[in-house]
Amino acid sequence: MRRYFAATTQRMEALAKQEIERFGAEKVNTSFRGVYFSCGTETLYKICYQSRLISRIFAPIYRFEAPDKDALYEGAMQVDWLRYFRHVDQTFAIDGNIYNSKINHSKYIALRVKDAVADWFRDRIGRRPYVETNNPDLRFHVHLRNDIATINFDVTNGTLQKRGYRSDSVEAPLSEHLAAACLDVSGWKGDVPFVDLMCGSGTFGIEAALLASQKPAGSFRKKWGFEQTPDFQPKLWRQVREAADAKIRSITAPIIGCDIDAAAVTAARQNARRAGFADAIEFRHSSFQDLQLPETPGVIFVNPPYGIRLGADIEEVALLYNKIGDFFKQKAQGWRAFVFTGNLDLVSAIRLKPSRRHIFYNGPLESRLLEYEIY
Numbered sequence: 001m002r003r004y005f006a007a008t009t010q011r012m013e014a015l016a017k018q019e020i021e022r023f024g025a026e027k028v029n030t031s032f033r034g035v036y037f038s039c040g041t042e043t044l045y046k047i048c049y050q051s052r053l054i055s056r057i058f059a060p061i062y063r064f065e066a067p068d069k070d071a072l073y074e075g076a077m078q079v080d081w082l083r084y085f086r087h088v089d090q091t092f093a094i095d096g097n098i099y100n101s102k103i104n105h106s107k108y109i110a111l112r113v114k115d116a117v118a119d120w121f122r123d124r125i126g127r128r129p130y131v132e133t134n135n136p137d138l139r140f141h142v143h144l145r146n147d148i149a150t151i152n153f154d155v156t157n158g159t160l161q162k163r164g165y166r167s168d169s170v171e172a173p174l175s176e177h178l179a180a181a182c183l184d185v186s187g188w189k190g191d192v193p194f195v196d197l198m199c200g201s202g203t204f205g206i207e208a209a210l211l212a213s214q215k216p217a218g219s220f221r222k223k224w225g226f227e228q229t230p231d232f233q234p235k236l237w238r239q240v241r242e243a244a245d246a247k248i249r250s251i252t253a254p255i256i257g258c259d260i261d262a263a264a265v266t267a268a269r270q271n272a273r274r275a276g277f278a279d280a281i282e283f284r285h286s287s288f289q290d291l292q293l294p295e296t297p298g299v300i301f302v303n304p305p306y307g308i309r310l311g312a313d314i315e316e317v318a319l320l321y322n323k324i325g326d327f328f329k330q331k332a333q334g335w336r337a338f339v340f341t342g343n344l345d346l347v348s349a350i351r352l353k354p355s356r357r358h359i360f361y362n363g364p365l366e367s368r369l370l371e372y373e374i375y
């Protein structure tokens, strides 16, 4: 049993806690933008492979006082780096962040710890591992807070939010784990139709398909940090993946996305194909106003433009929100509708009273997921 920190986005902590508990982790405590938890290797592998809500997992390695650069270097020299490196030819990267400390440059803490890793290996075996910032075998993260440094091993090797099915050819896509969190809040389980009125790159539809099929969100990922360490258990990792893959089921309710922009629809179709859902999701090129909803009521999602870009015509965007409200009233009786927006001033333009509101952060932007029950 070991202690870990799963990073997530502000306001997603409670949802991430529930998810991690479902996988069997213990002593799960929320913190700012993350969740601390304890578990053994099998549960860790399950979380890595199947979590839809967390963006990264760190394993704290060593915590020490680091009021200055020398103390930081000396602390990093105390780590037994061969618990993490299998051999000196593995590449590595170090990043860092600082809160309220005397050392005040995050690039600098990463550099000092890199020096320590290089010297530690040189002292012992006469050679050093090389730094590779873009695609390293191993990543470490140094967190300096109130002059206390924590060196963490990056278990996932980078962020899980980019699951690997999407090419970023469309403007303003939602991050995959934020879309997954919105779906969790909606309570949709895949048994009734799911419609995204403004699908963009198709994130909601593809995340809905992942949820409905129970396809593991980690199944697209090629590289994990834990696979590179001496204590990696390949047999257990294969068993965890096989057990999760065996639960994948076929999608029964329609999943539909539409967008007025032809390029967005093309990107959404390509992304769905990459995710393995070419036949499970129907993407249409049309304005949402021309969309005929399935007869059986289900759930509507819409992430309209926010109108906050330079040069955006805010009256035109407000009109679009009016039309969304009209569509709900005229064509979506019996449906539950969810609007995700980062522009709170435009919410009143929908001209319907939301039954629930959830605050999320889309990057730095405070956003709302609004729920409407349409009678």
Ligand SMILES: C[S@@+](CC[C@H](N)C(=O)[O-])C[C@H]1O[C@@H](n2cnc3c(N)ncnc32)[C@H](O)[C@@H]1O
Pocket (backbone or CB within 6 Å): 170, 171, 172, 173, 174, 175, 197, 198, 199, 200, 201, 202, 203, 204, 258, 259, 260, 261, 264, 286, 287, 288, 289, 303, 304, 305, 306, 320
């Ligand atoms: C904020 S983006 C949606 C991003 C999407 N959630 C994603 O993850 O990629 C808003 C989308 O609304 C689309 N849109 C704007 N007006 C529309 C309309 N009348 N009907 C359908 N789509 C529309 C835009 O083309 C754009 O792709």
